[in-house]
Amino acid sequence: MKKTQGILSYIFIILGAIMASFSVALILLPNDAIDYGTAGVAIIISKLTGLQLSLWMIAVFLPFLIAGYIFLGRSFTIKAAVGSIVYTLGLVFFEHILFELNTEHFLAVAFGGAILGFGLSLILRYGGCIDGSEILANIIVKKLSDKTGRNYSMTPVLLAFNALVYLTVFVVIDATAALLSLLVYVVATSVIDHYTDHFESIKQVTIITQDPDGIISDIKRQLNKTCTIMNSRGAIAGENTTLFCYISYFELSVMKEIISNHPGSFSTVSTIDEIIR
Structure with missing residues (x-):
């Protein structure tokens, strides 16, 4: 069962990467809009230099992928690498496809x-990533959390990164491209928020278990996180322990693996808008 889920996760990451490359190569770029994040950086450099976009995609994303391996682990990096390779190959393939969306730029960009x-x-839902800005934001949040003991959202980092991308588009390309690209960001992130519950x-991960010590030890060792412990009782299972742990979206795949290694544990995941101290 676990092996099947692993294979399915890669299939959906590949499918998502193909969809993303189709949108960028055949809809967004022909309509003067660009992707956001590090893909946007690669597109800007490609437009300015005239060199092949796929090469810049690899060059820009590779440092972030290496950083992801160092700070976020091997499992995440493999999925991110698979997604980015398929995305890049998809760009190369779709660039040679004759396709024209005969409609207004606004509608084409919204659809794309x-x-x-x-x-x-x-890609995100199944533990992958093809955007270096998300890796950067996660690393910054992780470092801040480890240093201060507080939990932080990735939103400010992502907004700042993409604001710089769109400002660059505005300055070095033109205002129309910047505004159309901003529309891409608004539409795409709205869809992502809907399907990933504000990644x-x-x-907040709530774990009900009869093996709290083992789970707490694994969480500390693999995620460098701590837990809040509460004694609880189930109507059927009897005495157990409830653990509360706060993590980032990109740490969920590791948390799920930890919980799956402790049979009999039950967990739920919810989104926290704000933590007040």
């Missing part, structure tokens, strides 16, 4: 942004 958002939703927000 929705396809992009759905593709990215599949940039803090996640």
Whole structure:
């Protein structure tokens, strides 16, 4: 069962990457709009230099992928690498496809942004990533959390990164491209939020278990996180322990693996908008 779920996760990541590359290559770029995040950076450099977009995609994303391996682990990096490779190959393939969406720029960009958002939703939902800005935001949040003991949302980092991207588009390309690209961001992130339940927000994982010490030890060792402990009682299972842990979206896949290694544990995940101290 676990092996089947692992295979399915890669299938959905590949499907999402194909959808994203289709949207960027055949809808967004022909209509003077660009992707956001590090993909947007690669597109800007490609437009300015005239060199092949796929090469810049690899060059821009690779440092973030290496950083992801160092700070976020091997499992995440493999999925991110698979997604980025398929996305890049998809760009190369779709660039040679004759396709024209005969409609207004506004409608084309809105439609393309929705396809992009759905593709990215599949990638994020199954533990992958093809955008270095999300890796950067997660690393910054992780470092801040480790240093201060507080939980932070990735939203400010992502907004700041993309604000710089769109400002650059405005300055070096033109205002129309910047505004159309901003529309892509709004539409795509709206779709992503709908299907991933605000992936940039803090996640509360509630775990009901009879093996609290083992789970707490694994969480501390693999995620460098701590837990709040509460004694509880089930109507059937009897005495057990409830653990509360706060993590980022990109740490969910590791948390799920930890919980699956402790049979009999039950968990739920919810989104936290704000933590007041």
